[in-house]
Amino acid sequence: MNPALHVxxxxxxxxxxxxxxxxxxxxxxxxxxxxxGESGSGKSTILRAIVGMAPDWxxxxxxxxxxxxxxxxxxxxxxxxxxxxxxxxxxxxxxTVDATLLEPLKIHGIGGGSAKVADMxxxxxxxxxxxxxxxxxxxxxxRQRVAIAxxxxxxxxxxxxxxxxxxxxxxxxxxxxxxxxxxxQERGLTYLLVTHSLPVVSFLxxxxxxxxxxxxxxxxxxxxxxxxxxxxxxxQELYASSLGAGxxxxxxxxxxxxxxxxxx
Amino acid sequence: xxxxxxxxxxxAPDSRWxxxxxxxxxxxxxxxxNPLAMLGAVIVGLLxxxxxxxxxxxxxxxxxxxxxxxxMPPSAENWLGTxxxxxxxxxxxxxxxxxxxxxxxxVAVISAPLGLLIGxxxxxxxxxxxxxxxxxxxxxxxxxxxxxxxxxxAALGAGxxxxxxxxxxxxxxxxxxxARAETLTFRNSEFIAAVQLQGASNMRIIGLHVLPLCMSSxxxxxxxxxxxxxxxxxxxxxxxxxxxxxxPEWGAMISRGRSFILDQWWVATMPGLAIIIISLGFCFLGDxxxxxxxxxxRDGR
Numbered sequence: 001m002n003p004a005l006h007v008x009x010x011x012x013x014x015x016x017x018x019x020x021x022x023x024x025x026x027x028x029x030x031x032x033x034x035x036x037g038e039s040g041s042g043k044s045t046i047l048r049a050i051v052g053m054a055p056d057w058x059x060x061x062x063x064x065x066x067x068x069x070x071x072x073x074x075x076x077x078x079x080x081x082x083x084x085x086x087x088x089x090x091x092x093x094x095x096t097v098d099a100t101l102l103e104p105l106k107i108h109g110i111g112g113g114s115a116k117v118a119d120m121x122x123x124x125x126x127x128x129x130x131x132x133x134x135x136x137x138x139x140x141x142x143r144q145r146v147a148i149a150x151x152x153x154x155x156x157x158x159x160x161x162x163x164x165x166x167x168x169x170x171x172x173x174x175x176x177x178x179x180x181x182x183x184x185q186e187r188g189l190t191y192l193l194v195t196h197s198l199p200v201v202s203f204l205x206x207x208x209x210x211x212x213x214x215x216x217x218x219x220x221x222x223x224x225x226x227x228x229x230x231x232x233x234x235x236q237e238l239y240a241s242s243l244g245a246g247x248x249x250x251x252x253x254x255x256x257x258x259x260x261x262x263x264x
Numbered sequence: 265x266x267x268x269x270x271x272x273x274x275x276a277p278d279s280r281w282x283x284x285x286x287x288x289x290x291x292x293x294x295x296x297x298n299p300l301a302m303l304g305a306v307i308v309g310l311l312x313x314x315x316x317x318x319x320x321x322x323x324x325x326x327x328x329x330x331x332x333x334x335x336m337p338p339s340a341e342n343w344l345g346t347x348x349x350x351x352x353x354x355x356x357x358x359x360x361x362x363x364x365x366x367x368x369x370x371v372a373v374i375s376a377p378l379g380l381l382i383g384x385x386x387x388x389x390x391x392x393x394x395x396x397x398x399x400x401x402x403x404x405x406x407x408x409x410x411x412x413x414x415x416x417x418a419a420l421g422a423g424x425x426x427x428x429x430x431x432x433x434x435x436x437x438x439x440x441x442x443a444r445a446e447t448l449t450f451r452n453s454e455f456i457a458a459v460q461l462q463g464a465s466n467m468r469i470i471g472l473h474v475l476p477l478c479m480s481s482x483x484x485x486x487x488x489x490x491x492x493x494x495x496x497x498x499x500x501x502x503x504x505x506x507x508x509x510x511x512p513e514w515g516a517m518i519s520r521g522r523s524f525i526l527d528q529w530w531v532a533t534m535p536g537l538a539i540i541i542i543s544l545g546f547c548f549l550g551d552x553x554x555x556x557x558x559x560x561x562r563d564g565r
Contacts, residue, residue: 051461053457053460073463074463076463077461077462077463081461081462082457082458082461084454084457084458085454086454089453089454089455090453090454090455090457090458091455092455092459092473092477093455093477094476094477095473096280096283098280098283103459103462103464103472104462107459107462107463107464107468108462108463127276128276129275129276130276131276132276132277132280132282132283147458150458154462
C-alpha cells in the first residue's frame with residue numbers, strides 16, 4: 001500500500017538560503033506524523049512546500065503514491081487540506097461560518113451544501129446557532145473548529161495541521177486535540193502535524209521527526225518519546241527542555257529538593 | 265413590531281435570509297444613531313426625490329423665457345428670483361438636480377468598479393502586473409483633476425456626456441490606490457491561502473474574497489468624492505465645457521450669473537447654495553457610512 005504522504009529529499013530555498021535541506025519521511029495511511037523542532041527549523045516550511053505555497057522547492061512529494069502539483073489544483077484539494085496556525089487570521093472576516101464552509105463545495109460544484117454544512121458543524125461540535133455568525137463573533141476555539149470543518153468539507157484523506165493549538169489557551173487546546181483525535185478515528189484521516197509542543201505529539205501522533213536548521217535529526221516512534229530514549233543528543237536536549245522542573249529532576253535521578261528550598 | 269425586532273436581532277438566525285436581514289437592521293440602527301449621517305442621508309434623499317419629480321415640483325418651465333420678468337429679485341412668485349432671460353431660478357435648480365444626480369451616479373458607476381478592479385488585480389498578483397498598473401495609475405494621479413478633465417473635454421468636445429466620461433477618467437486612480445492598499449494588507453493572509461488551497465481560481469478569489477473587503481472603504485471614498493465630482497462638473501459647466509445651454513446645469517448657471525453678481529446677487533448665489541448643500545450632504549453621508557460599514561466597529565459599540 002502506498003503511504004498517504006511520502007516526502008523525499010525535499011529542499012526549500014528562500015532567497016539564497018536553503019531553509020529545508022534534504023528532508024525525507026513518509027506517513028502511512030491513517031497514521032499521524034509530527035514534525036517537531038525549534039522556531040526556524042523549517043517545519044512549517046515543509047508543510048508549505050507540500051501544498052505548493054513555498055516559492056522555490058525541489059524534491060519529491062507523493063500523495064497516495066502520486067505526484068500532485070498542488071496549489072489551486074482541484075484534484076489536490078480533494079486529497080489534502082490544511083489547518084492553519086492562527087484561527088484569527090485564517091477565516092475571512094466578512095464571511096459567515098455558513099459562507100466559509102459552503103465555499104469549497106461551490107468551488108468544486110458539489111451540491112447539497114446546506115445539509116452538508118449542518119452535518120459538518122455537528123461533527124466538529126459547533127452549535128447550529130453559530131452557523132450565521134461572523135468570525136469576530138466567535139472565540140478562538142470556535143474559530144479553530146470552523147477552520148477544521150472547512151478543511152474537512154471536501155473530505156480529504158490527508159490533513160496538514162500547522163500548530164493548530166498554539167494560538168489557543170490550555171483548556172481550549174485540550175478540546176481541539178480531543179476533536180482531532182475523534183475526527184481521525186471517525187473518518188480515517190491521516191495527519192501531518194507541525195508543532196513545538198511534545199505533549200501534543202504524544203497525545204495525537206504515532207511517529208515524529210525532529211528537525212534542526214532544516215535537516216531531519218531523528219525519526220522515532222511515539223514510544224521513544226514517551227520513554228525519552230532518543231538516540232541523537234539534539235533530540236535528547238529538545239526532550240529535556242520540554243519537561244517541567246520536577247520531571248527533569250527525576251530524569252537525572254536526583255533527589256527531589258525539599259519543599260522549603262524551592263526557588264520562589 | 266416587537267416580534268419583528270426579536271426576529272431581526274435573533275441570536276441564532278434560522279436561515280441565511282434572516283441573518284442578512286438582521287445584519288442590515290444592525291447597520292441601519294447604528295446609522296440612525298448618528299445625527300450628521302442622518303442629515304446627509306436626508307439631503308441626498310431629497311436630491312433624489314426632487315430629481316425624480318422635477319417636472320411636477322417646478323413651478324415654471326426651466327427654459328421658458330420671459331423677457332419682461334428678467335433679473336427679478338426673490339419674491340412670492342419667483343421664490344429664488346429670475347435670471348437674465350426671465351427664467352425662474354428655482355425651477356432651473358430643480359431641473360438641474362437631475363443633471364447633477366446623473367453626473368454623480370454615472371461617474372460613480374464608471375469609475376468605482378474600474379478603480380476597484382485595477383487596484384485589486386495589482387495588489388493580488390503583485391510583481392510586474394502591480395508595477396505596470398500602478399505606474400499608469402500614478403500618471404493619472406499626478407495631474408490635477410480639473411485640468412485633466414478639461415483636456416479630455418477639449419479632446420472629446422464639450423457636452424454633458426463627454427464631461428461625465430472625462431470626470432470618470434480622472435476619478436478612478438484614487439479608488440485603484442485604495443483597493444490596492446487594502447488588498448496588500450490581506451494578500452498573504454491565511455484565509456486567502458485557504459481558498460487557494462481549496463482550488464479556487466484567481467478570478468473567483470479576487471471577485472468573491474478580495475473585492476468585498478475593499479468594498480466598504482471604496483463606498484466611503486466614493487461618497488466623500490461625490491462633493492468633488494459635483495464641484496468638478498460645476499467647474500466644467502462654469503467654463504462652458506460641461507452641459508450646454510439651455511440645460512439648467514448649476515455650474516453653467518453660476519457662470520451666467522457672474523456678469524450680474526454685484527447688482528443681482530441671487531442669479532449666481534442660488535445655484536451656488538444648491539451645490540454647497542448637496543456637497544455637504546454627500547460629505548456627511550460618507551462620514552456616517554465610514555462609522556457604520558465596518559462590522560468589527562459596529563459590535564464595539
